Amino acid sequence: MKDGLLTARQKEVLRHRRQGLTQQQIADIIGTSKANVCTIEKSALENVRRARETLQFMFTLDARFLCEIPAGADLLAVPERVFREASSRGVKVRYDTIGLINRLRESLPEHLQARFVKADIQVYLNDDGEVYFE
Amino acid sequence: MKDGLLTARQKEVLRHRRQGLTQQQIADIIGTSKANVCTIEKSALENVRRARETLQFMFTLDARFLCEIPAGADLLAVPERVFREASSRGVKVRYDTIGLINRLRESLPEHLQARFVKADIQVYLNDDGEVYFE
DNA sequence: GGAAACTTAAACAATTCTATTTAACCACCC
């Protein structure tokens, strides 16, 4: 019955960090090297990242495949396509054009280049109009 | 560079489960025993629980308990309540009604069903107006 | 009562994670 993902050591470092201490100062307090503090902090943040991604996955369980945006598509064509597909399924997307593009930029920054889609994107939609990109 | 907390096996089970399959059916599909499916599902959900607790920790590094939303509440009643409690503490929430609901949907997708709250929700608030749901 | 769905416990091998050390490295700033 463990509580979270973070070990006591990792929480300790994150707490001290939040207080504004340097890695060296923390190293002195908890009795180890600054290199070790760096490593502990890094893996702690990695754990936080994984926690976020895990909850994101849980969300996609509720979502169903909507459509695929092919590589090479114009970025502005994405919302159009999504709105059309969604309304054909009787669902109202909860974002406007700008909102959708922002959401896409946040979800898959590496799939985009300027105004174009670099790699295929799968779009998932919720009954509530929430959208997820993969 | 692992993605989330869940293994492929665990995701597989959760997906099939969400589709309404029984553990025995899943066991047949993925080629193992139903007891094993049970174990995998259990540890998957345990991982989700830990993911949530981890993010809560990150937030509570500087947030305080605000209020509890009881199961059965209308989703639209949540922002109302949060705004009232927050202003009674002299803090301005950094989200509007829609923003708050989106945030809630992202934080606890499985606590919600359509427009209703399925399970009790704890609300935490930051001095900066940031909000966290548990 | 009996069948189906589900949970639990114990045990095990394989894998992964964690904390550590040491030694080297980058980027500033004075």
Place this chain on the structure above:
DNA sequence: GGGTGGTTAAATAGAATTGTTTAAGTTTCC
């Protein structure tokens, strides 16, 4: 150049997690 703050790589021992099986328990529904 030297100091401070931060990162990285390689190696290692110990701890934790994962998927599995087997066997014995529930709970639930007809």
